[in-house]
Amino acid sequence: MNLIEEFNDYRARMNDKILAADNKVLKRIFNLDTNAFAEGAIDIRTKEMLGLACSMVLRCDDCVKYHLGKCKEVGLNKVEIFEVFSIATLIGGSIVIPHLRRAAEYWEELDNQ
Amino acid sequence: MNLIEEFNDYRARMNDKILAADNKVLKRIFNLDTNAFAEGAIDIRTKEMLGLACSMVLRCDDCVKYHLGKCKEVGLNKVEIFEVFSIATLIGGSIVIPHLRRAAEYWEELDNQ
Amino acid sequence: MNLIEEFNDYRARMNDKILAADNKVLKRIFNLDTNAFAEGAIDIRTKEMLGLACSMVLRCDDCVKYHLGKCKEVGLNKVEIFEVFSIATLIGGSIVIPHLRRAAEYWEELDNQ
Amino acid sequence: MNLIEEFNDYRARMNDKILAADNKVLKRIFNLDTNAFAEGAIDIRTKEMLGLACSMVLRCDDCVKYHLGKCKEVGLNKVEIFEVFSIATLIGGSIVIPHLRRAAEYWEELDNQ
Amino acid sequence: MNLIEEFNDYRARMNDKILAADNKVLKRIFNLDTNAFAEGAIDIRTKEMLGLACSMVLRCDDCVKYHLGKCKEVGLNKVEIFEVFSIATLIGGSIVIPHLRRAAEYWEELDNQ
Amino acid sequence: MNLIEEFNDYRARMNDKILAADNKVLKRIFNLDTNAFAEGAIDIRTKEMLGLACSMVLRCDDCVKYHLGKCKEVGLNKVEIFEVFSIATLIGGSIVIPHLRRAAEYWEELDNQ
Numbered sequence: 001m002n003l004i005e006e007f008n009d010y011r012a013r014m015n016d017k018i019l020a021a022d023n024k025v026l027k028r029i030f031n032l033d034t035n036a037f038a039e040g041a042i043d044i045r046t047k048e049m050l051g052l053a054c055s056m057v058l059r060c061d062d063c064v065k066y067h068l069g070k071c072k073e074v075g076l077n078k079v080e081i082f083e084v085f086s087i088a089t090l091i092g093g094s095i096v097i098p099h100l101r102r103a104a105e106y107w108e109e110l111d112n113q
Numbered sequence: 114m115n116l117i118e119e120f121n122d123y124r125a126r127m128n129d130k131i132l133a134a135d136n137k138v139l140k141r142i143f144n145l146d147t148n149a150f151a152e153g154a155i156d157i158r159t160k161e162m163l164g165l166a167c168s169m170v171l172r173c174d175d176c177v178k179y180h181l182g183k184c185k186e187v188g189l190n191k192v193e194i195f196e197v198f199s200i201a202t203l204i205g206g207s208i209v210i211p212h213l214r215r216a217a218e219y220w221e222e223l224d225n226q
Numbered sequence: 227m228n229l230i231e232e233f234n235d236y237r238a239r240m241n242d243k244i245l246a247a248d249n250k251v252l253k254r255i256f257n258l259d260t261n262a263f264a265e266g267a268i269d270i271r272t273k274e275m276l277g278l279a280c281s282m283v284l285r286c287d288d289c290v291k292y293h294l295g296k297c298k299e300v301g302l303n304k305v306e307i308f309e310v311f312s313i314a315t316l317i318g319g320s321i322v323i324p325h326l327r328r329a330a331e332y333w334e335e336l337d338n339q
Numbered sequence: 340m341n342l343i344e345e346f347n348d349y350r351a352r353m354n355d356k357i358l359a360a361d362n363k364v365l366k367r368i369f370n371l372d373t374n375a376f377a378e379g380a381i382d383i384r385t386k387e388m389l390g391l392a393c394s395m396v397l398r399c400d401d402c403v404k405y406h407l408g409k410c411k412e413v414g415l416n417k418v419e420i421f422e423v424f425s426i427a428t429l430i431g432g433s434i435v436i437p438h439l440r441r442a443a444e445y446w447e448e449l450d451n452q
Numbered sequence: 453m454n455l456i457e458e459f460n461d462y463r464a465r466m467n468d469k470i471l472a473a474d475n476k477v478l479k480r481i482f483n484l485d486t487n488a489f490a491e492g493a494i495d496i497r498t499k500e501m502l503g504l505a506c507s508m509v510l511r512c513d514d515c516v517k518y519h520l521g522k523c524k525e526v527g528l529n530k531v532e533i534f535e536v537f538s539i540a541t542l543i544g545g546s547i548v549i550p551h552l553r554r555a556a557e558y559w560e561e562l563d564n565q
Numbered sequence: 566m567n568l569i570e571e572f573n574d575y576r577a578r579m580n581d582k583i584l585a586a587d588n589k590v591l592k593r594i595f596n597l598d599t600n601a602f603a604e605g606a607i608d609i610r611t612k613e614m615l616g617l618a619c620s621m622v623l624r625c626d627d628c629v630k631y632h633l634g635k636c637k638e639v640g641l642n643k644v645e646i647f648e649v650f651s652i653a654t655l656i657g658g659s660i661v662i663p664h665l666r667r668a669a670e671y672w673e674e675l676d677n678q
Contacts, residue, residue, distance in 0.1 A: 093542065203432060247421045252428060506657070
């Protein structure tokens with residue numbers, strides 16, 4: 001199983017279990033996530049770049065993978081993705097670089113699908 | 114080997130090696146850890162919830178696992194654990210969600226033991 | 227004006243302005259904050275200690291002030307507060323100490339009210 | 340002196356002193372900052388939103404102020420700014436809210452100039 | 453009162469109050485702080501540079517001030533201090549720059565004493 | 566394949582891919598990394614200790630591995646390494662301990678090479 005399926009399967013399976021626990025606050029946070037990234041005054045492409053950049057500076061590999069998947073869906077290309085990477089690495093510092101490596105690997109897989 | 118044994122074995126083995134290095138400051142920090150979570154003006158159940166919540170907002174999977182194990186020992190139930198999860202996810206943001214997934218998975222294993 | 231009034235006034239004034247901007251996601255996050263700390267399987271006293279500990283390890287002075295105010299309201303005493311401080315400082319490290327100083331100062335003012 | 344002048348004056352004065360210390364690595368980092376936010380495959384408006392969102396989730400008031408000033412210059416409006424705020428607060432959690440308050444205050448000043 | 457006295461006075465006054473609260477864990481953490489930075493296999497000069505660099509990447513202005521004061525005491529010069537600054541800013545990213553400004557200002561005051 | 570080869574191979578392979586993407590800002594950041602840790606007013610041994618300590622308090626396992634490898638190359642011994650560990654764990658808190666375990670394991674492999 002490749003990186004993409006592995007991530008998506010685990011994510012979907014555990015999200016189901018978390019929602020099944022029926023905690024109202026957690027369910028609303030999950031819901032908000034959908035709302036915040038919907039088309040608004042800011043278009044979806046830009047919002048996904050925001051999600052990607054924030055995930056990188058906060059150094060969360062899974063969040064980076066999720067937003068890279070979305071960035072691919074909304075049609076961002078490799079040059080744009082690497083500009084987001086460069087801004088996040090500059091702001092977040094060289095401590096971001098190991099996450100950049102895993103992000104570049106995941107993007108490559110998305111590109112080869 | 115399941116998640117619980119894997120975590121506990123690695124933790125015990127490496128803690129022994131670290132203590133064997135005989136660095137006084139590190140040994141005292143390990144010691145303090147025992148002291149801080151002992152019964153005091155605040156009871157052990159509450160202290161373990163504090164340890165769990167702090168570990169989640171700081172996004173440390175191993176620390177979450179450790180405190181989930183302790184929470185199980187002191188008799189916290191799934192509804193209580195998910196309330197701690199919800200507070201930590203609200204305070205720490207959606208960046209906590211990937212750690213929440215792994216925490217929910219680990220708790221399920223603890224429940225199935 | 228003392229620390230407590232200064233904090234509460236600014237907080238109330240700016241919260242009003244933020245809510246007036248009428249962004250649906252932000253309004254729901256503010257709402258969730260009320261929900262998450264309401265009585266549930268975990269009592270309010272414990273939840274406020276969770277909020278305080280998380281605020282300290284994440285090193286947010288204003289969040290610490292807010293939860294210290296709530297901790298005072300729900301009747302926590304100085305010994306309990308300092309046990310929360312000690313757990314947060316151990317988990318978060320000596321980098322938390324400057325925030326501990328400001329927290330101790332704010333608690334003293336709350337105690338002298 | 341208002342918030343905007345105070346921030347800009349201190350920033351300019353200290354940047355001069357830092358550059359005068361003539362440390363090559365620091366000078367290049369300052370230089371990179373200019374490069375990274377220049378027009379590229381991604382337009383300047385989007386890049387400034389990226390800078391703003393990253394600054395908020397990393398909870399740096401001065402960085403937020405800097406990028407809010409730039410966002411104003413490139414013509415972003417209040418509704419767009421608050422959408423960036425909402426995504427950053429959702430990702431970064433309620434711990435971001437005190438920074439959101441100071442950001443909203445600074446934006447208001449920029450709007451009233 | 454200058455930046456140095458203001459910092460030292462507040463620090464000393466609040467440390468006394470915290471220690472007076474007589475929480476055993478906090479007292480031991482304060483104690484450890486003295487131990488960890490004492491001469492050992494690593495000399496004091498290097499240890500203070502470690503303390504300074506860690507404080508900068510963790511973006512704690514008060515911790516930076518404290519270690520800058522110590523660095524001055526052990527005889528580090530401006531070129532050395534700026535090399536520590538440059539490593540910390542590279543690792544921690546441009547989000548460190550506002551703290552670098554305040555650090556440079558504080559160092560200048562220490563130099564002018 | 567052992568931990569050291571695995572880390573070095575993945576790091577080298579992904580760095581090549583990232584540099585091949587030809588983003589100017591990222592290439593310069595990679596370049597700066599070499600410059601910042603070169604001999605200067607501060608010697609290389611001290612700089613590598615700074616890199617190690619910063620990596621630990623920022624809790625980045627890969628960065629810790631990288632600097633441990635460099636620390637070995639410049640001749641630091643186990644007692645010195647554990648003093649760096651102790652300072653980083655004190656400053657960063659017990660949340661650093663899981664990273665300390667992996668660091669101790671990696672150092673042991675470097676020692677056994």
